[in-house]
Amino acid sequence: MISGDATGAPPRAPGKGRYNSFRIIGGASLGALFEWYDFYVYGALASVLGHVFFPPIDESFAFFASLAAFGAGFAVRPFGALVFGWLGDFIGRKYAFLLTILVMGSSTALVGLLPTYEQIGLAAPILLIILRLAQGLALGGEYGGAAIFVAEHAPANRRGLHTSWIQTTATLGFGLSLIVVLICRASLSPAEFLEWGWRLPFIASILLLGLSVYIRVRLHESPLFTELKARGQTSKQPITDSLLRWRNLRWMLLALFGATAGQAVIWYAGQFYVLFFLQSTLKVPHDTATLLVAAGLLLGTPFVVLFGYLSDLIGRKPIMIAGCLIAAVSLIPVFKGLTLATNPALVRASQAAPISVSGSDCSAMLWRSEATICDLVRAQLSRGGIPYEWETSPGQPLSVKIAGQGIPVDETLLGLTMALRTAGYPERADPAQINFPLAIGLLTVLMTFVAMVYGPIAAFLVELFPTRVRFTSLSLPYHLGNGWFGGMLPVIAFGMVLETGNIYAGLWYPIIVAAASAIIGFFFLNETYNRNLMRVTHPVGNALSPASSSDT
CATH class of the missing domain: 3.40.30 (Glutaredoxin)
Structure with a gap:
C-alpha cells in the first residue's frame, strides 16, 4: 500500500507541517544558492579573468576565450547529471547533493588560488578550465537533488510553490555573486582588484561551503525514496533504465526539446547575457551595469514564486509555453529599449x-x-x-x-x-544620460519572462518521471537544456554579433530555441500537476495522451 494521500504527498506528523516545510525548503535552497554563487561568480568576473588567465593577444580574443572557458562548465553538466543522478537514484537524494556541494565549493576556492598566465603561462588557462569542468560536473547533480528532495516532501497541491523556492536560488546565487564582486571592487583600487582582489569572491566560497555542508548533513532522506527502498523497488541500474527504455527516454527527449531548452535560453538571455550586453556592447560602466542587473533580479525574483504558485492552480504547461512565446517576440524590442535607456548617444549616432x-x-x-x-x-x-x-x-x-x-x-x-x-559614436556610455527607471523596468520585464518558464519547471520535471529513476531522468534533460542550449548562449550570441556586426544578432538564437520549445511543448507534452509522485513507472498512454494521476 502506498503511503500519503491520493496524489503522492508524504505523510506528515500532526502539527509539524509548517516547521518541516521551512526546514526542508530552507535547507535545500540555501545550499543550492551557495552552489549557484560558486558557479556564477566566474561569469560575474569573466572580463577580468580573460585578462588574467589568457594570452594577451587581443581584448576581444581574451573575452571570447573567457566566455568559452565559462561555457566549458556548462558543457559537462549533463555528464554530472548522469554521475550524480545514478548516485541519487541508487543510494539516495541526500548523499548525492551533499557530495555536489563538496566538489563545487572546493573547486571554486581553488580558482581563487590559481597562478595567472603571466606567472605560469598556458598552464593557467588549462588549470582554470579543469576547475570549471569540476564545477560543471557538481552542478549537474545539484539541481536535481535539491528539486527532487523538496518535491518529494511537499504536499501534492503545493509542489509548484515549494519547488519554486529552489528556482529562486539560481537567480539569487547569481545576484549574490554580483554583490560580492561589487563590494570587492568598491573596497579596492582598480589596480589592486585586477592584481589580487578578483580572488576574494572565489576564496569566500570556503565559508559558504562549511555552512552548506553543516545544513545538508542535518537533513533527512526523502520519504518517498526511503519507502521505495524499503519496498525493494529502487532501480539497480538507473542510467540503463532511463536511457535504454524507450518509454522513459521518449519523455526525456520531450522534456529537453519541449521545456528545458526554451527555459534555458530565456534564463540566460534575461539574466546573464544581458549583463555582458550592458558591459561589453553598450559600454555601461561595470559597477553601474552590475547594479542595474542586480536591481532587476531583486524586483523580478518574487515572480518566480508567484508563477510556481499559479502552476499549482492552473497547471505547469500553459505558463511555461506562454513564457516561451512572449519572450520570443519581446527579446529584441526589450534589448533595443535597454540600448536607448543606457546609451542613447549610440542610438542617435547609429540612426x-x-x-x-x-x-x-x-x-x-x-x-x-x-x-x-x-x-x-x-x-x-x-x-x-x-x-x-x-x-x-x-x-x-x-x-x-x-x-x-x-x-x-x-x-x-x-x-x-x-x-x-x-559622427557622434560614444567611446562608452555616459552615466549621466542613463535612464535608470526605464533600464531597471526593462530588466524586470526580462526577469518576468524568466519567472514564467523557470518557476514551474522543477515541479513539472519531478512529476514527469517515476520515483525509481527520477534523479537521473530529470537531471539529464535539465542540464542538457541549461548546460548546452543555455550555457552556450553567451558564446554563440557573442560570436554571432562579431560575425554580423549587428549588436542584436545574438538574440535570434534564444528566440528560435524558445519558439521551437513552445511548439513542441504545446503539441507533445502532457500536463503533470495532478500526478502521483509515488510511481514506479510512467502513466499508461503515449506522448499525446492526457496525463494520468493513477499508479500503473
Whole structure:
C-alpha cells in the first residue's frame, strides 16, 4: 500500500507541517544558492579573468576565450547529471547533493588560488578550465537533488510553490555573486582588484561551503525514496533504465526539446547575457551595469514564486509555453529599449550615421589565423559595441562608409577612430544620460519572462518521471537544456554579433530555441500537476495522451 494521500504527498506528523516545510525548503535552497554563487561568480568576473588567465593577444580574443572557458562548465553538466543522478537514484537524494556541494565549493576556492598566465603561462588557462569542468560536473547533480528532495516532501497541491523556492536560488546565487564582486571592487583600487582582489569572491566560497555542508548533513532522506527502498523497488541500474527504455527516454527527449531548452535560453538571455550586453556592447560602466542587473533580479525574483504558485492552480504547461512565446517576440524590442535607456548617444549616432563595411578579405573574422585590415576594422567596431552592416563582396577591396561617405583606413585605424568620434559614436556610455527607471523596468520585464518558464519547471520535471529513476531522468534533460542550449548562449550570441556586426544578432538564437520549445511543448507534452509522485513507472498512454494521476 502506498503511503500519503491520493496524489503522492508524504505523510506528515500532526502539527509539524509548517516547521518541516521551512526546514526542508530552507535547507535545500540555501545550499543550492551557495552552489549557484560558486558557479556564477566566474561569469560575474569573466572580463577580468580573460585578462588574467589568457594570452594577451587581443581584448576581444581574451573575452571570447573567457566566455568559452565559462561555457566549458556548462558543457559537462549533463555528464554530472548522469554521475550524480545514478548516485541519487541508487543510494539516495541526500548523499548525492551533499557530495555536489563538496566538489563545487572546493573547486571554486581553488580558482581563487590559481597562478595567472603571466606567472605560469598556458598552464593557467588549462588549470582554470579543469576547475570549471569540476564545477560543471557538481552542478549537474545539484539541481536535481535539491528539486527532487523538496518535491518529494511537499504536499501534492503545493509542489509548484515549494519547488519554486529552489528556482529562486539560481537567480539569487547569481545576484549574490554580483554583490560580492561589487563590494570587492568598491573596497579596492582598480589596480589592486585586477592584481589580487578578483580572488576574494572565489576564496569566500570556503565559508559558504562549511555552512552548506553543516545544513545538508542535518537533513533527512526523502520519504518517498526511503519507502521505495524499503519496498525493494529502487532501480539497480538507473542510467540503463532511463536511457535504454524507450518509454522513459521518449519523455526525456520531450522534456529537453519541449521545456528545458526554451527555459534555458530565456534564463540566460534575461539574466546573464544581458549583463555582458550592458558591459561589453553598450559600454555601461561595470559597477553601474552590475547594479542595474542586480536591481532587476531583486524586483523580478518574487515572480518566480508567484508563477510556481499559479502552476499549482492552473497547471505547469500553459505558463511555461506562454513564457516561451512572449519572450520570443519581446527579446529584441526589450534589448533595443535597454540600448536607448543606457546609451542613447549610440542610438542617435547609429540612426544619423549608419556604418557599412564590405570587401572580400574577411568573411570569417573569428577563425582567421592572420588578421587583415578588414579584420582590424571589424574588431575595432565590435570592441566599441558599434553596430554596422557587413557585406561580403568577392573580388572587391575593403570599403568602410559612415553615413554613406567612404572612410580611408589603414592598419593604424586612426582615420576610422576620428571618423567615429566626428559622427557622434560614444567611446562608452555616459552615466549621466542613463535612464535608470526605464533600464531597471526593462530588466524586470526580462526577469518576468524568466519567472514564467523557470518557476514551474522543477515541479513539472519531478512529476514527469517515476520515483525509481527520477534523479537521473530529470537531471539529464535539465542540464542538457541549461548546460548546452543555455550555457552556450553567451558564446554563440557573442560570436554571432562579431560575425554580423549587428549588436542584436545574438538574440535570434534564444528566440528560435524558445519558439521551437513552445511548439513542441504545446503539441507533445502532457500536463503533470495532478500526478502521483509515488510511481514506479510512467502513466499508461503515449506522448499525446492526457496525463494520468493513477499508479500503473
